[in-house]
Amino acid sequence: GAVVSQHPSWVICKSGTSVKIECRSLDFQATTMFWYRQFPKQSLMLMATSNEGSKATYEQGVEKDKFLINHASLTLSTLTVTSAHPEDSSFYICSAPRQGSSYEQYFGPGTRLTVT
Amino acid sequence: AQSVTQPDIHITVSEGASLELRCNYSYGATPYLFWYVQSPGQGLQLLLKYFSGDTLVQGIKGFEAEFKRSQSSFNLRKPSVHWSDAAEYFCAVGASYNNNDMRFGAGTRLTVKP
Numbered sequence: 001g002a003v004v005s006q007h008p009s010w011v012i013c014k015s016g017t018s019v020k021i022e023c024r025s026l027d028f029q030a031t032t033m034f035w036y037r038q039f040p041k042q043s044l045m046l047m048a049t050s051n052e053g054s055k056a057t058y059e060q061g062v063e064k065d066k067f068l069i070n071h072a073s074l075t076l077s078t079l080t081v082t083s084a085h086p087e088d089s090s091f092y093i094c095s096a097p098r099q100g101s102s103y104e105q106y107f108g109p110g111t112r113l114t115v116t
Numbered sequence: 117a118q119s120v121t122q123p124d125i126h127i128t129v130s131e132g133a134s135l136e137l138r139c140n141y142s143y144g145a146t147p148y149l150f151w152y153v154q155s156p157g158q159g160l161q162l163l164l165k166y167f168s169g170d171t172l173v174q175g176i177k178g179f180e181a182e183f184k185r186s187q188s189s190f191n192l193r194k195p196s197v198h199w200s201d202a203a204e205y206f207c208a209v210g211a212s213y214n215n216n217d218m219r220f221g222a223g224t225r226l227t228v229k230p
Contacts, residue, residue, distance in 0.1 A: 041125065043120075107152070107159035109158050
């Protein structure tokens, strides 16, 4: 089946620094990728839609200057959390729909971010 | 906008017992419904989905779900649970017109007793 990877799987950073999270589709091309945030014991909340070759589309309430998204190629999207604060600590998950199967999304394993 | 409710935060069942996880959705049109399973350290895996047609859908790992429009429900079932089924289960609903407008429930954590 289709595989989506994320790197790193977990990261600890100091408050005020920036952290980049990578999302890769390993065996298929993805013109669109999605970034979610998951709080403990809560649902996945869609943050933004990453579009290859164009700007990302952010959900209401998500600060685009804080969560920078770059879809550099058909297999890579990155999420950079800028000037991280402890409240940004969360589990970040990406997903990508496979071509021809737009409603079936393949999810990455997630990245645990802890800001100290 | 659509929404999903999973009433049970945590369920414990004995191995070999039957399982039903509840999911209720709110959406004005015909929804696209999904069940995903999330194991620690792994990504969400699609168990099954409903788009149209037969309201009883079969999925992987012996799971099935039934779409009941009158009850706005899409409950997940398995006749005999295995210890390896212990995980977090998410119900999700998508709007038929927008690929990225998917909403997830809060999840139900399944514990399997030996």
